[in-house]
Amino acid sequence: MTKQTVMAAAPVTDLSDSRFLRACRREPVDATPIWLMRQAGRYMPEYRALREKYSILELIKTPELACEVTLQPLNAFDLDAAIIFADILPLLEGLGLVLEFARGEGPVLHNPVRTAVDVEALLVLPPEEALPFTLKAIRLARRELEGRGIPLIGFSGAPFTLAAYAVEGGSSRNYEKVKGLMMGDPVTWHRLMEKLSEAVGHYLLAQAQAGAQALQIFDSWVGVLSPDDYRTLVMPYSHHAIEIARGGGVPIIHFSTNTGGMLELIREAGGDVIGVDWRIDLATARERLGNGVAIQGNLDPVALMAPWPELRRRARHVLDRAAGQPGHIFNLGHGVLPRTPVDNVRRLVEFVHESTRR
Amino acid sequence: MTKQTVMAAAPVTDLSDSRFLRACRREPVDATPIWLMRQAGRYMPEYRALREKYSILELIKTPELACEVTLQPLNAFDLDAAIIFADILPLLEGLGLVLEFARGEGPVLHNPVRTAVDVEALLVLPPEEALPFTLKAIRLARRELEGRGIPLIGFSGAPFTLAAYAVEGGSSRNYEKVKGLMMGDPVTWHRLMEKLSEAVGHYLLAQAQAGAQALQIFDSWVGVLSPDDYRTLVMPYSHHAIEIARGGGVPIIHFSTNTGGMLELIREAGGDVIGVDWRIDLATARERLGNGVAIQGNLDPVALMAPWPELRRRARHVLDRAAGQPGHIFNLGHGVLPRTPVDNVRRLVEFVHESTRR
Numbered sequence: 247m248t249k250q251t252v253m254a255a256a257p258v259t260d261l262s263d264s265r266f267l268r269a270c271r272r273e274p275v276d277a278t279p280i281w282l283m284r285q286a287g288r289y290m291p292e293y294r295a296l297r298e299k300y301s302i303l304e305l306i307k308t309p310e311l312a313c314e315v316t317l318q319p320l321n322a323f324d325l326d327a328a329i330i331f332a333d334i335l336p337l338l339e340g341l342g343l344v345l346e347f348a349r350g351e352g353p354v355l356h357n358p359v360r361t362a363v364d365v366e367a368l369l370v371l372p373p374e375e376a377l378p379f380t381l382k383a384i385r386l387a388r389r390e391l392e393g394r395g396i397p398l399i400g401f402s403g404a405p406f407t408l409a410a411y412a413v414e415g416g417s418s419r420n421y422e423k424v425k426g427l428m429m430g431d432p433v434t435w436h437r438l439m440e441k442l443s444e445a446v447g448h449y450l451l452a453q454a455q456a457g458a459q460a461l462q463i464f465d466s467w468v469g470v471l472s473p474d475d476y477r478t479l480v481m482p483y484s485h486h487a488i489e490i491a492r493g494g495g496v497p498i499i500h501f502s503t504n505t506g507g508m509l510e511l512i513r514e515a516g517g518d519v520i521g522v523d524w525r526i527d528l529a530t531a532r533e534r535l536g537n538g539v540a541i542q543g544n545l546d547p548v549a550l551m552a553p554w555p556e557l558r559r560r561a562r563h564v565l566d567r568a569a570g571q572p573g574h575i576f577n578l579g580h581g582v583l584p585r586t587p588v589d590n591v592r593r594l595v596e597f598v599h600e601s602t603r604r
Numbered sequence: 605m606t607k608q609t610v611m612a613a614a615p616v617t618d619l620s621d622s623r624f625l626r627a628c629r630r631e632p633v634d635a636t637p638i639w640l641m642r643q644a645g646r647y648m649p650e651y652r653a654l655r656e657k658y659s660i661l662e663l664i665k666t667p668e669l670a671c672e673v674t675l676q677p678l679n680a681f682d683l684d685a686a687i688i689f690a691d692i693l694p695l696l697e698g699l700g701l702v703l704e705f706a707r708g709e710g711p712v713l714h715n716p717v718r719t720a721v722d723v724e725a726l727l728v729l730p731p732e733e734a735l736p737f738t739l740k741a742i743r744l745a746r747r748e749l750e751g752r753g754i755p756l757i758g759f760s761g762a763p764f765t766l767a768a769y770a771v772e773g774g775s776s777r778n779y780e781k782v783k784g785l786m787m788g789d790p791v792t793w794h795r796l797m798e799k800l801s802e803a804v805g806h807y808l809l810a811q812a813q814a815g816a817q818a819l820q821i822f823d824s825w826v827g828v829l830s831p832d833d834y835r836t837l838v839m840p841y842s843h844h845a846i847e848i849a850r851g852g853g854v855p856i857i858h859f860s861t862n863t864g865g866m867l868e869l870i871r872e873a874g875g876d877v878i879g880v881d882w883r884i885d886l887a888t889a890r891e892r893l894g895n896g897v898a899i900q901g902n903l904d905p906v907a908l909m910a911p912w913p914e915l916r917r918r919a920r921h922v923l924d925r926a927a928g929q930p931g932h933i934f935n936l937g938h939g940v941l942p943r944t945p946v947d948n949v950r951r952l953v954e955f956v957h958e959s960t961r962r
Contacts, residue, residue: 507864
């Protein structure tokens with residue numbers, strides 16, 4: 247099913263039979279589906295052109311622009327899924343934190359959460375009030391994509407990753423503040439995680455209700471924890487958020503990085519698809535995760551910058567380690583890096599489809 | 605065997621029966637030995653006082669000062685091993701790179717290795733010429749420690765971690781340059797790793813010959829690689845360095861972080877003791893590593909900043925997960941952080957000894 251044939255076909259209204267959604271359910275597919283985390287981003291000239299006119303937050307908060315950015319990689323490549331252009335941090339803004347994307351520094355939260363009083367002040371509003379722009383962008387993008395036969399993924403940060411941003415006030419080297427709260431004031435920690443898991447769960451659910459046909463929960467920073475801390479202080483809240491989101495009736499992808507020491511716990515927290523980074527072999531991951539879930543991953547994003555023969559060899563290796571079983575969604579192990587050549591993305595997408603076509 | 609009884613006893617000349625060295629050989633011990641990575645460092649007022657007068661490189665390159673810093677934590681706490689005060693980067697300086705510890709920025713290498721010509725220019729000198737100061741510091745510290753019954757650990761960075769510094773020119777977010785070399789120019793990569801493994805192996809061997817009674821090889825950054833890249837592009841060189849070092853006849857500790865997805869390969873590369881970080885459960889690690897090696901670790905360094913009851917609970921958990929078997933050396937999963945309270949270190953050392961005494 248190339249882009250050309252889809253575009254020539256009559257509009258499809260039910261995409262549950264699409265390659266991507268079938269793979270989420272571990273059903274046989276005609277070829278391995280592929281999409282890429284951060285597939286809309288700085289590596290694309292179309293995106294950079296928009297960024298010259300608008301800030302990241304303007305792109306995210308203007309539904310028409312967010313929809314346009316969402317579609318950019320779909321216009322350029324034969325990808326099997328779109329992901330709504332958004333960010334994990336506006337959810338914290340919705341709770342009352344003051345967010346800024348400072349130039350060259352990454353995101354900063356000017357009033358980080360450090361005490362019980364700070365946690366009590368966080369206000370969990372309905373997603374329609376807290377994040378209306380992303381829900382509207384989903385409605386717009388869903389309409390655009392349906393005619394092309396491409397399902398749309400909604401997403402949220404996971405409670406721990408959001409807590410880490412909220413408490414540290416930005417990115418961090420050793421996560422001393424968030425772990426300090428976790429270890430030093432467990433009552434406040436649990437209250438913070440309760441609020442975040444409610445906000446995340448209902449945000450994901452609202453995205454499904456707005457039209458997202460799959461949901462991804464990003465726990466990008468959870469790999470800084472020990473398995474025991476994850477099990478007791480984090481997993482119940484990831485689980486709770488996922489349980490709320492399941493009300494949307496769409497597949498849920500649970501993504502984390504640096505969790506090779508506790509992959510079984512990530513699975514236990516929930517998700518129909520487990521997204522893994524490149525730090526674990528895909529066959530090992532499948533063995534440890536069992537056959538009850540699909541797997542998404544796991545090319546090293548730096549490989550997408552390698553000369554094509556080397557990139558192809560590495561893509562082939564990922565496919566080999568997935569062993570041709572259904573329930574594999576090809577992706578990177580993390581987001582596309584800004585210096586990635588556009589041509590490599592195009593060739594990778596073609597290669598994954600062509601070399602797996604049944 | 606408390607510090608008091610050792611100090612009262614007659615000078616010991618052979619420490620092979622010490623608690624730490626017995627644990628390295630997986631022999632029964634009277635109590636679990638403990639030392640801490642970066643046990644000499646900014647968290648100690650004695651260290652900060654010296655750092656007001658000298659730069660890090662001055663401390664490292666003046667054997668009398670390096671010896672003094674090595675002894676500081678041994679004077680303060682009942683630790684079971686000393687580790688020579690040094691750094692992994694002077695080895696690169698010895699090969700011809702220009703090293704600077706820039707204030708607030710961490711180490712910078714002003715002429716990073718990027719091409720085949722750069723690699724050819726690296727000159728592997730005998731350790732006695734390249735790093736005489738650390739070998740002299742080992743001789744001095746060994747003499748001081750012998751009367752106290754405390755064995756001394758020598759160390760080096762592993763070939764990959766050193767290559768990453770050498771190619772990136774400092775610390776890195778995505779390791780694009782070092783992976784770029786690895787993926788884009790394998791011939792140059794292999795030549796670089798050959799040289800580094802020779803330099804590392806002979807440096808470790810020379811440290812053992814100078815008096816170090818154990819050796820630790822730090823692969824702090826290797827967790828950014830996929831298992832397949834580690835196996836084919838790194839492991840042979842770690843193995844080669846360890847094989848050379850084995851000529852010293854002392855136990856070798858192989859330490860890495862973020863390698864929960866490939867612990868078996870770390871073990872395959874070599875080492876009598878495998879050092880693991882807190883991202884894996886110690887019982888799981890032992891199961892995956894088998895009984896042929898001892899294990900070192902693995903308290904989260906941030907836990908050392910927690911209130912004492914919480915720190916004690918976490919130390920107890922690490923000991924429980926080690927299941928009281930011989931062949932466990934208590935340590936953090938990485939180095940002591942600068943804001944760690946000195947009292948917590950003292951209490952932790954006492955607690956590990958007292959609660960494991962047989």
